[in-house]
Amino acid sequence: MKKIHSVLVAAACGLWIGAAHADIKVGFTAPLSGPAGAIGQDQYDGFMLAIERLQGRLGGQSAAVLKEDDQLKPEVGLQAARKLIEKEKVDVLVGLGYTNVFMAMAPLVTQSGVVAIGTNAGPQAVAGAGCKANIFAMTGQNDGPSEAMGMYAQQKRYDRTFLLAPNYQAGKEMLAGFKRHYKGSVADEVYPPLNQSDFSAEIAQIQAARPDALFIFLPGGMGINFIKQMKQAGLLGRVPVMSVFTVDGTTLPALKQQAEGVLAGAMWDAASDGKEAAEFKQAFAARYKRIPSLYAAVGYDAGNLLNVAIARLNGNVSDKVAFAAAVKAAGSEFRSVRGAFRFNTNNMPVQDYHVYQVVKAGTDVTMAQVATPVKAHPDSYHAQCSLK
Amino acid sequence: MSLTLFIAQLLNGLQFGVLLFLLAAGLTLVFGIMSFINLAHGSLYMVGAYAAAVAGAKTGSFAVAVAAALIAGVAVGALLERLAASRLYRRDHLDHVLATFGLVMFFNELARMIWGPQPIFISLPESLSGTVALLGFSYPSYRFLIIATGLAVAMASQWLIRRTRWGMLIRAGSSNPDMVSTLGVNIGLLNAGLFTLGAALAALAGAMAAPILSVQSGMGDGVLITTLVVIVIGGIGSVAGAFCASLLVGVVDTMGRSYLTLLLREVADRDVANAAGPALASMLVYLLMAIVLAWRPQGLFPATGRPS
Numbered sequence: 127m128k129k130i131h132s133v134l135v136a137a138a139c140g141l142w143i144g145a146a147h148a149d150i151k152v153g154f155t156a157p158l159s160g161p162a163g164a165i166g167q168d169q170y171d172g173f174m175l176a177i178e179r180l181q182g183r184l185g186g187q188s189a190a191v192l193k194e195d196d197q198l199k200p201e202v203g204l205q206a207a208r209k210l211i212e213k214e215k216v217d218v219l220v221g222l223g224y225t226n227v228f229m230a231m232a233p234l235v236t237q238s239g240v241v242a243i244g245t246n247a248g249p250q251a252v253a254g255a256g257c258k259a260n261i262f263a264m265t266g267q268n269d270g271p272s273e274a275m276g277m278y279a280q281q282k283r284y285d286r287t288f289l290l291a292p293n294y295q296a297g298k299e300m301l302a303g304f305k306r307h308y309k310g311s312v313a314d315e316v317y318p319p320l321n322q323s324d325f326s327a328e329i330a331q332i333q334a335a336r337p338d339a340l341f342i343f344l345p346g347g348m349g350i351n352f353i354k355q356m357k358q359a360g361l362l363g364r365v366p367v368m369s370v371f372t373v374d375g376t377t378l379p380a381l382k383q384q385a386e387g388v389l390a391g392a393m394w395d396a397a398s399d400g401k402e403a404a405e406f407k408q409a410f411a412a413r414y415k416r417i418p419s420l421y422a423a424v425g426y427d428a429g430n431l432l433n434v435a436i437a438r439l440n441g442n443v444s445d446k447v448a449f450a451a452a453v454k455a456a457g458s459e460f461r462s463v464r465g466a467f468r469f470n471t472n473n474m475p476v477q478d479y480h481v482y483q484v485v486k487a488g489t490d491v492t493m494a495q496v497a498t499p500v501k502a503h504p505d506s507y508h509a510q511c512s513l514k
Numbered sequence: 515m516s517l518t519l520f521i522a523q524l525l526n527g528l529q530f531g532v533l534l535f536l537l538a539a540g541l542t543l544v545f546g547i548m549s550f551i552n553l554a555h556g557s558l559y560m561v562g563a564y565a566a567a568v569a570g571a572k573t574g575s576f577a578v579a580v581a582a583a584l585i586a587g588v589a590v591g592a593l594l595e596r597l598a599a600s601r602l603y604r605r606d607h608l609d610h611v612l613a614t615f616g617l618v619m620f621f622n623e624l625a626r627m628i629w630g631p632q633p634i635f636i637s638l639p640e641s642l643s644g645t646v647a648l649l650g651f652s653y654p655s656y657r658f659l660i661i662a663t664g665l666a667v668a669m670a671s672q673w674l675i676r677r678t679r680w681g682m683l684i685r686a687g688s689s690n691p692d693m694v695s696t697l698g699v700n701i702g703l704l705n706a707g708l709f710t711l712g713a714a715l716a717a718l719a720g721a722m723a724a725p726i727l728s729v730q731s732g733m734g735d736g737v738l739i740t741t742l743v744v745i746v747i748g749g750i751g752s753v754a755g756a757f758c759a760s761l762l763v764g765v766v767d768t769m770g771r772s773y774l775t776l777l778l779r780e781v782a783d784r785d786v787a788n789a790a791g792p793a794l795a796s797m798l799v800y801l802l803m804a805i806v807l808a809w810r811p812q813g814l815f816p817a818t819g820r821p822s
Binding site: 158159160161163164167293315316317318319321323324326327328330331333334347350351354355357358359360361376379380381382384 | 516518519522523526529530626631632633634635637638643644645651652653654656657725726727728730731732733736768771772775788791792793795796
C-alpha cells in the first residue's frame with residue numbers, strides 16, 4: 127500500500143512539474159490505433175510540425191501537448207476529453223476524432239466552455255442550430271467535399287449514381303451532401319457497418335445495378351480494401367469512382383496504381399499549389415519522410431491558427447469566451463495551406479473545394495487537380511446557427 | 515433482384531464462410547479438446563497475414579507468401595503453446611480469457627511497433643488477379659481460390675479426424691481427455707500438436723485474406739468474435755459442426771447485408787429501411803446464434819459424449 131502511495135505521489139509530482147513548464151496546455155485526441163490510426167497520426171504530426179516550426183511556442187507562450195487515443199470509440203473519446211478538461215485542465219482541445227466521437231464529446235466541451243478545434247470531423251449538429259461559440263471545425267462541415275462532388279457529377283452529367291458510405295452519422299451526411307446538388311437519379315444507396323473490411327456483397331450489388339458512376343465515402347482502411355476489391359472484381363476503370371475522404375495522402379501509399387483514375391473531392395491535397403502549401407509540404411516531408419495528407423494539413427493549420435489567436439490575446443487565454451472570439455477572428459488572419467480561409471458565423475470554414483484524380487506518374491501514381499466546382503463555399507447549415 | 519446477383523452473393527457468402535472455417539476449425543479443436551479458450555487465435559491470423567505480406571513483398575511470389583504464413587503460424591503457435599498455453603490448461607477458464615486477452619494486446623502492440631499503424635499491402639500475382647465471367651457477372655478468380663482452399667482443408671480435416679489414429683485420439687480426447695491419458699497416450703504432445711495445427715490454419719486464413727483486406731494491427735479482433743459465434747453455433751469441439759456453421763454464418767451474414775435493406779423497403783418507408791436495414795444486418799449472426807441455442811443449446815453438431 128505504501129509503495130502504491132509513493133508511486134502516486136511521484137506521478138502527481140511529475141505531472142505537476144510537466145504542467146508548470148508550459149504556459150499553454152493543449153489536449154489532443156484522435157484515433158491513433160486501428161484502421162483509422164493513420165488519419166489520427168497525420169493530424170497529430172501536422173499539428174506538432176506547426177508547433178515545432180514555431181519553436182515550441184503558440185502565440186509566444188511555451189506549449190505542451192497531451193495526446194490521447196480515442197480508438198474511434200465514442201466512450202473512450204469522451205473519457206479522454208473528460209480527463210484532459212477536468213483533470214489536466216487544458217486550455218484548448220484539438221482533434222476530436224471522427225463525427226461519432228466528436229458528438230460524444232460535444233456536450234462536455236460545450237458545458238466546460240473550453241475552446242475545441244476539430245481537425246477531422248465537422249458534424250451537421252454543431253453547424254446548424256446546435257452551433258457553439260467554443261467549438262470549431264477546422265476541416266470543414268462534413269458535407270463540403272461531397273456537395274462539391276455532387277456538383278461535379280452534375281457537370282459530368284452522370285445519370286445514375288450508386289452511393290456507398292458506412293452506417294453512421296457522417297456516412298449519412300456525406301451522402302445527403304452529395305444528393306443536395308445532384309439532379310440525376312440514385313441507383314441505390316448502401317450503408318455497410320463502420321470498419322467493415324470485406325465489400326464483396328456491396329460490389330456484387332454495384333455490378334448488378336450497372337450505374338453510370340459511383341460515389342463513396344469510406345475513410346481509412348475501409349477505402350483501401352474497397353478500392354482493392356473493386357480492382358480485383360474488374361470494375362475499376364469501367365465505372366467512374368468519385369470519393370471523399372477515401373483516396374487521399376493516407377491511403378494512396380498503400381493503394382498505388384490500383385487507385386488510378388479514382389476521383390477525390392477535398393479542400394486540400396499535396397497536389398495543391400500556393401506558397402504556404404509548398405512550404406508545408408517541404409517541411410513535412412523533411413521531418414516525417416512522407417508526403418502530407420489533407421489530415422496533416424488540417425493539423426498544421428490548427429497549430430498556426432492557435433498561434434495567431436493566442437498572440438492576439440498576448441498569451442492570456444484564461445478568459446474562455448475571449449479565447450473563442452480570438453480563434454474565430456484568427457480564422458481569416460492566419461496563413462492557411464488551403465489559401466483563402468475564414469470561419470463562418472457557425473465556426474465552420476468558408477473555403478474552396480477541389481476535385482483531384484489519381485494519375486500515373488512514372489511507375490508510381492500521384493494526385494492531380496482536375497476541377498474546382500465551388501469557391502468560397504459556405505456550408506448549408508450556417509443560416510440555422512444563432513451565433514454572429 | 516436477379517438470379518445472377520443472388521448466385522454472386524451466395525458465392526460471396528461461401529467465400530466468407532470457408533475463411534471463417536479455417537479459423538474456426540483450429541479454435542474449436544483447442545476449445546473442445548483441451549477446454550482452452552484461446553482469444554489470441556485472431557492474433558495467429560494476424561501473424562499469418564503479416565508473414566504473407568512481408569514474404570510476398572520480398573519475393574513477389576504468392577506461393578512463398580502462403581508458405582511463409584504457414585511456417586510463421588507453426589512457429590508462433592508452437593512457441594505460444596510451450597510458453598503460455600500449456601501452463602494454463604489446468605486452470606480456470608477465466609484465467610485463459612485473461613491471459614489470452616493479454617496476448618492479443620501484446621501481439622497487436624508488437625505488430626504496431628514493427629510495422630507501424632499504417633496498413634500494409636500485398637498484391638496478387640498476375641495469374642490470380644483476373645476475373646471469371648459468370649452468367650454476365652465478373653467474379654474475382656482469387657475468391658474461387660479461397661473457396662477451393664477452404665473446401666480442401668475441410669476435406670483433409672475430415673479425413674484426418676475420421677480415418678487416422680491421430681484423429682481417433684482427437685475424437686476420444688474431445689469426449690474424455692482423462693480416459694485418453696490413462697490409456698497411456700501422451701496428452702501433452704497431442705495438445706501441442708493440435709494447438710500448432712490450429713495456429714497453422716489460422717495463419718493460412720490470414721494469408722488467404724491478406725490480398726483482399728489490408729494487413730494491420732488488430733485485424734484479427736473483429737473476425738475472432740465471428741469465429742466464436744461459429745463454434746458456438748456448430749457445437750464446441752466438432753470440426754464438422756464448425757464447417758456447417760461457418761458456411762451458415764458466412765451466407766447469412768452476406769445475404770443479410772445485401773438483401774435485408776431491400777426487403778425492408780418493401781414493407782417500410784425508404785428512409786426507415788435505409789436506417790434499420792444495415793443495423794439489423796449487422797445483428798443477424800447474433801440473432802442466428804440465439805435461435806440456434808434456443809433450439810439446440812449444445813450447438814448444431816455437438817461433439818458426441820462430451821461431458822457437460
